[in-house]
Amino acid sequence: MPRCLHLLGLAALLLSLPALATPPLRLLSWPGYADEDLVAAFEQRYQHPVEVTLVHSDEQLRRQFNRQQGRYFDLIAANTAELQALHAQQRLLALPLQQLPNRLRQQRRFRDLQTLPGISADGQVYAIPYAYAEMGLIYDRQQLSQAPQSIASLWDPALHGRVLIYDGGSHNFALAALRQGLPPFDLPAQALSELARDLQALRRNSLTFYRGPEESAELFISQGAALMFANYGQQQVKLLRDAGADIGYSIPREGALAWLDCWAINQASQQVELALRWIDYSLEPPVSQTLSERHGLGSTLEGAADALPAQARLHWLQPVENEQRRSQLWQAIHSGKRQLPGE
Amino acid sequence: MIMPLSIATRLSLLLLAFALLLAASIGYYAWSQSRDALLHAAREELLGANRVLALNLSESLNQSARHVQLLAALPNTRMALASHAPQLAAAARNRQAQAFAQLLHFHPQYSQLRLISLEQFGLERIRVERADGHIRRLRSGQLEEKGHFPYVYLTRQLRAGQVRFSPININDEQGSSDLEQRPNLRIATPVVDSYQQTLGVLVLNIDLERLFNQLRNNLPSHYRLFLANTEGDFLLHPDPQQAFAFERGQRSLLQAQFPALAGLLDEDSAPRVADLGRQASAEHLVGAFSRVSLDSDQGTRVLILGLAVEHSHVVAGANRLAGQMLQLGLLLSLLAALLALWLGRAFSAPLRAMVKEIQHFSEHRQIGTLPLQREDELGLLARSIYQQQSQILEQIQQLHDSHQAAEHLAHHDPLTGLGNRLLFIDRLQHAISNARRSGKRLALVFVDLDYFKEINDSHGHAMGDAVLRQVANLLRGATRAGDTVARLGGDEFVILYDGLDTHSDLPQIAGKLLARFQNRLLIDGQEIHIQASMGISRFPEDGQDSVSLLQHADRAMYQAKRDGRNRIRFSNEHG
Numbered sequence: 001m002p003r004c005l006h007l008l009g010l011a012a013l014l015l016s017l018p019a020l021a022t023p024p025l026r027l028l029s030w031p032g033y034a035d036e037d038l039v040a041a042f043e044q045r046y047q048h049p050v051e052v053t054l055v056h057s058d059e060q061l062r063r064q065f066n067r068q069q070g071r072y073f074d075l076i077a078a079n080t081a082e083l084q085a086l087h088a089q090q091r092l093l094a095l096p097l098q099q100l101p102n103r104l105r106q107q108r109r110f111r112d113l114q115t116l117p118g119i120s121a122d123g124q125v126y127a128i129p130y131a132y133a134e135m136g137l138i139y140d141r142q143q144l145s146q147a148p149q150s151i152a153s154l155w156d157p158a159l160h161g162r163v164l165i166y167d168g169g170s171h172n173f174a175l176a177a178l179r180q181g182l183p184p185f186d187l188p189a190q191a192l193s194e195l196a197r198d199l200q201a202l203r204r205n206s207l208t209f210y211r212g213p214e215e216s217a218e219l220f221i222s223q224g225a226a227l228m229f230a231n232y233g234q235q236q237v238k239l240l241r242d243a244g245a246d247i248g249y250s251i252p253r254e255g256a257l258a259w260l261d262c263w264a265i266n267q268a269s270q271q272v273e274l275a276l277r278w279i280d281y282s283l284e285p286p287v288s289q290t291l292s293e294r295h296g297l298g299s300t301l302e303g304a305a306d307a308l309p310a311q312a313r314l315h316w317l318q319p320v321e322n323e324q325r326r327s328q329l330w331q332a333i334h335s336g337k338r339q340l341p342g343e
Numbered sequence: 344m345i346m347p348l349s350i351a352t353r354l355s356l357l358l359l360a361f362a363l364l365l366a367a368s369i370g371y372y373a374w375s376q377s378r379d380a381l382l383h384a385a386r387e388e389l390l391g392a393n394r395v396l397a398l399n400l401s402e403s404l405n406q407s408a409r410h411v412q413l414l415a416a417l418p419n420t421r422m423a424l425a426s427h428a429p430q431l432a433a434a435a436r437n438r439q440a441q442a443f444a445q446l447l448h449f450h451p452q453y454s455q456l457r458l459i460s461l462e463q464f465g466l467e468r469i470r471v472e473r474a475d476g477h478i479r480r481l482r483s484g485q486l487e488e489k490g491h492f493p494y495v496y497l498t499r500q501l502r503a504g505q506v507r508f509s510p511i512n513i514n515d516e517q518g519s520s521d522l523e524q525r526p527n528l529r530i531a532t533p534v535v536d537s538y539q540q541t542l543g544v545l546v547l548n549i550d551l552e553r554l555f556n557q558l559r560n561n562l563p564s565h566y567r568l569f570l571a572n573t574e575g576d577f578l579l580h581p582d583p584q585q586a587f588a589f590e591r592g593q594r595s596l597l598q599a600q601f602p603a604l605a606g607l608l609d610e611d612s613a614p615r616v617a618d619l620g621r622q623a624s625a626e627h628l629v630g631a632f633s634r635v636s637l638d639s640d641q642g643t644r645v646l647i648l649g650l651a652v653e654h655s656h657v658v659a660g661a662n663r664l665a666g667q668m669l670q671l672g673l674l675l676s677l678l679a680a681l682l683a684l685w686l687g688r689a690f691s692a693p694l695r696a697m698v699k700e701i702q703h704f705s706e707h708r709q710i711g712t713l714p715l716q717r718e719d720e721l722g723l724l725a726r727s728i729y730q731q732q733s734q735i736l737e738q739i740q741q742l743h744d745s746h747q748a749a750e751h752l753a754h755h756d757p758l759t760g761l762g763n764r765l766l767f768i769d770r771l772q773h774a775i776s777n778a779r780r781s782g783k784r785l786a787l788v789f790v791d792l793d794y795f796k797e798i799n800d801s802h803g804h805a806m807g808d809a810v811l812r813q814v815a816n817l818l819r820g821a822t823r824a825g826d827t828v829a830r831l832g833g834d835e836f837v838i839l840y841d842g843l844d845t846h847s848d849l850p851q852i853a854g855k856l857l858a859r860f861q862n863r864l865l866i867d868g869q870e871i872h873i874q875a876s877m878g879i880s881r882f883p884e885d886g887q888d889s890v891s892l893l894q895h896a897d898r899a900m901y902q903a904k905r906d907g908r909n910r911i912r913f914s915n916e917h918g
């Protein structure tokens with residue numbers, strides 16, 4: 001082949017490089033954190049496309065974040081427990097805080113990053129708190145005259161076929177542990193097997209499982225559910241009330257699991273500058289306010305109402321003793337196996 | 344600078360342009376008329392294929408629904424769920440499992456068929472499925488509780504004979520064999536006993552990929568398939584990234600990608616064709632889309648089915664026609680060009696010939712051949728040119744003649760026909776120049792008649808003139824052809840002897856000349872005796888120019904007069 005053709009090919013390659021070099025800013029997020037209009041405004045401001053991928057469980061989050069050898073996503077919204085695990089794998093970028101001026105708008109407790117577990121290490125910060133909620137119980141006031149007092153209500157045979165459960169192994173084991181008075185995130189192996197039995201019983205007492213908040217609200221209303229474990233907390237409460245359901249929300253006496261979701265940047269991201277801009281953008285009042293106004297979630301900004309119930313015992317999510325084991329057991333329970341692994 | 348175009352070229356171009364315009368406009372009209380018809384036909388064909396495919400799809404799924412309904416209605420199925428007679432139930436399950444396996448065997452798109460009891464939290468009683476290409480039945484220890492899945496808790500709400508089509512998704516149910524992570528549709532119906540008590544549900548899983556491969560087999564390979572659900576989420580797309588995006592936490596919607604098709608999501612909208620633009624692998628597609636309704640008793644489940652082909656397929660007929668039109672147009676244009684060229688030449692050739700003849704005429708003053716015989720305007724033009732040229736020639740001849748006469752008059756003496764003083768001076772100057780170059784010599788003889796006045800007075804002027812004529816003849820006769828004889832006026836003559844090697848012969852020549860004057864002349868019967876005095880000057884001895892030579896010869900002549908007339912004197916002779 002003549003040399004000039006090589007040069008032509010090279011020129012064509014070089015010309016196509018800019019197109020190849022600017023993939024969209026890829027966000028791995030939960031419902032409510034990156035609404036279409038907010039994304040569109042960001043795209044407009046920075047003239048750069050954004051691709052949002054939503055997940056409905058931590059298992060999905062992990063699977064997605066591992067796409068393309070873990071290089072696919074630039075930004076991830078995850079709870080502090082997941083972030084701790086990701087940081088342990090050195091998957092997260094240490095954040096240059098001076099590039100996030102809007103952080104000053106956050107409440108003091110979300111600004112003192114060293115005091116929050118799982119998002120800082122060795123003086124470096126790996127994540128910026130964004131949204132939080134606790135996981136209480138939602139009940140139909142038409143069917144239950146009193147607010148459920150205990151997590152055990154989910155197992156109540158009187159509610160057989162009218163209970164809705166979240167499809168997530170780690171949270172459900174923590175839930176079952178709280179019911180038994182066990183440490184929710186650090187279970188001995190024996191307890192894990194026993195709790196698996198409990199969860200099998202919970203599945204048998206339930207109508208079905210949900211993943212997303214919208215799905216849960218739709219099922220709750222259309223299937224006439226009486227009680228629901230609210231994995232998304234107030235987000236589900238708001239959805240249901242907006243749909244006209246007569247529901248109540250309670251924190252059981254064992255306390256409630258709670259999560260704090262933060263933005264973090266993939267160590268492998270090629271678009272760190274833009275990812276930082278997204279984080280800072282999300283902390284602008286009009287953007288952060290949508291969390292509470294539209295979705296009932298807690299915003300971290302100064303002046304936002306405290307979304308957490310007063311005097312409630314909260315168990316903030318932490319890394320669990322054996323994620324894989326919990327997940328494996330949960331899959332067997334979910335599939336409907338009568339004999340669980342390890343029995 | 345633009346060269347001016349010849350008439351022939353201009354005419355040819357004009358004719359050509361006209362012919363091209365004609366060919367192009369006729370071709371375009373024919374093409375655009377037929378193109379619309381061809382495009383319409385291609386779209387109709389696409390719609391027709393879509394209709395057939397949609398019919399096949401709904402027919403196939405409805406047939407599957409009938410299979411499920413039929414199985415659910417069989418007494419054996421009810422027996423298989425009977426809890427009061429465990430042994431009879433086990434036997435019935437064995438029989439039904441065989442029937443299930445047969446059904447799977449004959450329908451490759453069926454991947455799993457289950458009979459699920461409502462007892463024991465929705466325990467599977469029969470589960471027959473495809474695994475690694477084989478059909479297997481799961482042992483009772485492997486059966487699972489499925490009561491919490493919608494295909495159980497929603498189907499159990501139906502009445503006998505009713506069916507439920509599930510939403511189409513990627514099957515993520517564990518342990519479901521070949522169906523795992525594949526597009527999946529479940530058709531389920533309740534199993535009801537004779538007391539209208541629901542005992543369980545029958546669930547058929549359909550592997551949509553296999554189903555569509557079957558349907559696709561009946562279509563030409565260049566067709567691309569699209570399928571979307573009621574919300575517009577793509578389930579099938581030529582670009583795999585677009586299909587089931589909702590299963591990966593994203594949305595890829597028909598109405599967002601093809602806004603022209605958004606209306607299809609509304610009820611009762613008619614099939615439509617849309618230009619889909621560039622799709623995966625840079626194909627430019629045109630697709631026909633229609634709604635496929637699966638009638639179920641829990642609301643109709645609607646799918647949007649699209650069948651697309653590359654745009655080039657649709658316009659292929661029209662493009663072929665355009666090609667043919669172009670060829671025809673080019674052929675016509677070529678013919679028109681040849682005709683225009685020929686016409687231009689036919690018109691300009693005689694003009695060019697005439698122009699050539701006119702140029703020839705102006706250079707050579709000769710009338711050439713002109714197409715005088717033509718009876719058209721060119722003939723008329725040729726005859727006019729001929730007439731004009733003839734007139735010009737005639738006038739030129741006249742001009743030439745009068746010029747010649749004037750020229751002669753200016754240099755000659757009209758009486759004797761000899762050259763006059765003007766001519767003589769001219770010749771003398773020429774001769775001097777020549778002599779200077781060649782080193783030769785000249786001699787000038789001035790001749791003045793003696794007593795000519797007396798002859799005039801006694802015999803009259805007529806006699807005088809006759810004498811002068813005779814003398815001229817005499818002098819002409821006495822000189823060589825190269826010598827010049829001229830009459831200066833009155834009775835003065837002069838002779839120039841040109842190109843002499845030496846002057847030594849001069850006395851002899853002059854003597855002979857003088858001798859000629861010694862005879863009498865016979866004029867009108869009268870004898871007249873006339874004699875002459877002659878002066879001779881020589882070049883270069885007697886003068887360097889014409890004036891001094893003439894003066895010297897004149898003086899020498901007067902010397903001869905003074906010395907008694909009828910004699911010769913040389914210029915330098917004294918005394």
